[in-house]
Amino acid sequence: MDTTQRTEQQRSADRRRRELLEAADRVVLRDGPGASMNAIAAEAGITKPILYRHFGDKGGLYAALAKRHTDALLDSLRAALDAPAERRERVEATLDTYLAAIEARPQVYRFLMHPAEGSPSEQGFDVGKHSAPLLRRMGEELAQVIGERLDLGPGSHPLARVWGHGIVGMMHAAGDWWLGERPCSRAELVRSLADLLWGRLAAAGDKVGGPGF
Amino acid sequence: MDTTQRTEQQRSADRRRRELLEAADRVVLRDGPGASMNAIAAEAGITKPILYRHFGDKGGLYAALAKRHTDALLDSLRAALDAPAERRERVEATLDTYLAAIEARPQVYRFLMHPAEGSPSEQGFDVGKHSAPLLRRMGEELAQVIGERLDLGPGSHPLARVWGHGIVGMMHAAGDWWLGERPCSRAELVRSLADLLWGRLAAAGDKVGGPGF
DNA sequence: AGACTGGTGTTACCGCAAGTAACATGCACG
DNA sequence: CGTGCATGTTACTTGCGGTAACACCAGTCT
Numbered sequence: 299m300d301t302t303q304r305t306e307q308q309r310s311a312d313r314r315r316r317e318l319l320e321a322a323d324r325v326v327l328r329d330g331p332g333a334s335m336n337a338i339a340a341e342a343g344i345t346k347p348i349l350y351r352h353f354g355d356k357g358g359l360y361a362a363l364a365k366r367h368t369d370a371l372l373d374s375l376r377a378a379l380d381a382p383a384e385r386r387e388r389v390e391a392t393l394d395t396y397l398a399a400i401e402a403r404p405q406v407y408r409f410l411m412h413p414a415e416g417s418p419s420e421q422g423f424d425v426g427k428h429s430a431p432l433l434r435r436m437g438e439e440l441a442q443v444i445g446e447r448l449d450l451g452p453g454s455h456p457l458a459r460v461w462g463h464g465i466v467g468m469m470h471a472a473g474d475w476w477l478g479e480r481p482c483s484r485a486e487l488v489r490s491l492a493d494l495l496w497g498r499l500a501a502a503g504d505k506v507g508g509p510g511f
Numbered sequence: 512m513d514t515t516q517r518t519e520q521q522r523s524a525d526r527r528r529r530e531l532l533e534a535a536d537r538v539v540l541r542d543g544p545g546a547s548m549n550a551i552a553a554e555a556g557i558t559k560p561i562l563y564r565h566f567g568d569k570g571g572l573y574a575a576l577a578k579r580h581t582d583a584l585l586d587s588l589r590a591a592l593d594a595p596a597e598r599r600e601r602v603e604a605t606l607d608t609y610l611a612a613i614e615a616r617p618q619v620y621r622f623l624m625h626p627a628e629g630s631p632s633e634q635g636f637d638v639g640k641h642s643a644p645l646l647r648r649m650g651e652e653l654a655q656v657i658g659e660r661l662d663l664g665p666g667s668h669p670l671a672r673v674w675g676h677g678i679v680g681m682m683h684a685a686g687d688w689w690l691g692e693r694p695c696s697r698a699e700l701v702r703s704l705a706d707l708l709w710g711r712l713a714a715a716g717d718k719v720g721g722p723g724f
Numbered sequence: 725a726g727a728c729t730g731g732t733g734t735t736a737c738c739g740c741a742a743g744t745a746a747c748a749t750g751c752a753c754g
Numbered sequence: 755c756g757t758g759c760a761t762g763t764t765a766c767t768t769g770c771g772g773t774a775a776c777a778c779c780a781g782t783c784t
Contacts, residue, residue: 311731335771345734347773356771386713433684449716456695460703461712464685471646471680472673482669490673497710499674500599503662524760547741558763563743 315352315362318342322363331409335359367406368432371399372439379443389495393488397473401484404477411474433470437463465495528565528575531555535576544622548572574644580619581645584612585652592656602708606701610686614697617690624687646683650676678708 321342325333335356339346353359378395381388400407410432441462444450450457468491476487534555538546548569552559566572591608594601613620623645654675657663663670681704689700 314732334769336769344732346771347735348733350772351732430687434688437684437688444712447718448712449718450711456699457703457706459694460685460689460700461707463688464681464704464707465712467684467687468677468681471650471683472677474680475647475650475676476673481672486669487673490670491677493670494674494677494708495710496713497708498663499657499661499678500709505660505662527761548743549741557761559742560744560764561762564761569742 311352318344318349318352319359319362319366322359323366326363326409327405330405364410364432367410368435371396371432372435374399375436376439379440386492386496390488390492393469393491394484396469397476397484397487400473400477407477411470433466434463437466440466468494524565531557531562531565532572532575532579535572536579539576539622540618543618577623577645580623581648584609584645585648587612588649589652592653599705599709603701603705606682606704607697609682610689610697610700613686613690620690624683646679647676649683650679653679681707 318338322333322338325338325341329337335346335349338359339349342349349359353362374395375392378391379388381391383391438459439462441459444461445455445458448454448458472487472491476482476484482490531551535546535551538551538554542550548559548562551572552562555562562572566575587608588605591604592601594604596604651672652675654672657674658668658671661667661671685700685704689695689697695703
């Protein structure tokens with residue numbers, strides 16, 4: 299019965315861990331990315347050392363928290379990417395899915411991408427090495443889809459990876475800017491980005507009076 | 512004499528400020544973005560409060576430091592963007608300029624974009640709200656060039672801004688990934704990104720056996 | 725029953741970094 | 755000379771991440 303007991307303990311630990319993560323989520327959503335370990339522990343009704351026992355250090359907690367949201371976002375992106383539709387429609391659906399996600403939960407998004415920005419003390423979560431993973435994972439995922447589906451001729455694999463990361467970066471930067479300024483509707487943004495991807499930059503004519511960009 | 516005196520004092524203050532910034536630069540380049548105010552002050556041969564008198568707080572120092580590098584980078588990008596050449600060549604030159612810059616001084620780049628990532632204590636510079644400005648400035652700059660030179664038909668201005676931020680984001684993300692993994696030469700990366708911008712994504716054929724991406 | 729073990733929880737502390745008085749000094753001007 | 759004023763200092767507070775040491779409470783083994 300050794301195994302069953304261990305399993306039970308582990309289940310309990312896992313449940314606890316999930317509760318802690320949910321508490322951390324609440325705090326981060328409320329206080330922004332500058333949430334302190336003390337604040338998270340208080341929200342969970344416990345004290346710091348327990349958090350450290352579960353997550354090692356702050357980076358561990360962050361990573362666990364980020365993984366939840368990242369996985370969820372990647373799932374919905376995969377769905378959009380795999381939908382049965384024309385390529386253009388699929389690209390637009392994927393862009394829209396991403397933008398809808400960051401629009402719906404900007405706090406989560408800012409936590410994942412730009413930690414420690416709203417906090418007064420500025421001693422919050424260090425992102426840096428953490429913001430990359432989400433972008434990187436999205437980039438690799440997209441690269442895989444591109445490589446699997448598109449016929450790019452010779453040198454296709456590295457090309458797909460460059461494109462994957464490049465497109466994800468485009469989506470991210472444009473989304474970040476859009477979220478801050480809201481210069482247009484989501485649909486317009488999606489359309490503009492898809493147009494860019496569809497080569498309108500190369501196809502556009504020069505403006506009268508000068509050499510084109 | 513009031514004005515001349517003030518001017519002289521201000522000149523002295525400005526020189527001092529520049530010296531402090533150069534010291535900060537050295538420390539950041541040596542110790543990474545986790546450099547502490549104490550370390551910077553020591554490098555400059557003074558103590559903390561003086562730094563605070565000059566820059567207000569750490570964010571101020573960071574902003575001043577970032578502005579120097581950002582301005583320099585933007586200058587070289589402008590040069591590439593304004594060169595007398597075909598559009599495609601110009602795009603490639605701009606991409607290459609950016610990538611060459613981050614390749615030549617990755618420490619500076621990482622400081623500007625991903626602060627606090629190599630430090631053991633992880634209590635270094637908070638970027639977050641600081642990394643955005645560089646990207647945003649590049650995006651706006653590019654948007655302006657696009658809007659000035661290209662004939663995009665109706666709704667041209669918002670479209671140009673979306674593209675500006677999108678392209679900058681593409682360049683940034685691809686460059687960041689490339690800098691970390693070095694999966695190909697710089698020239699290949701430039702070529703792949705320009706191809707992406709030139710609509711090869713839309714033009715590519717489906718791979719045999721499945722619907723295209 | 726009683727010692728043993730392992731997980732949960734605590735208080736109290738360390739080290740370190742940002743940021744801030746409060747005090748000292750050199751140098752111009754009236 | 756004294757009065758500003760910028761420059762410099764030491765010494766401090768606050769708040770964070772992280773840890774050590776101890777307390778409790780289940781079941782388990784003998």
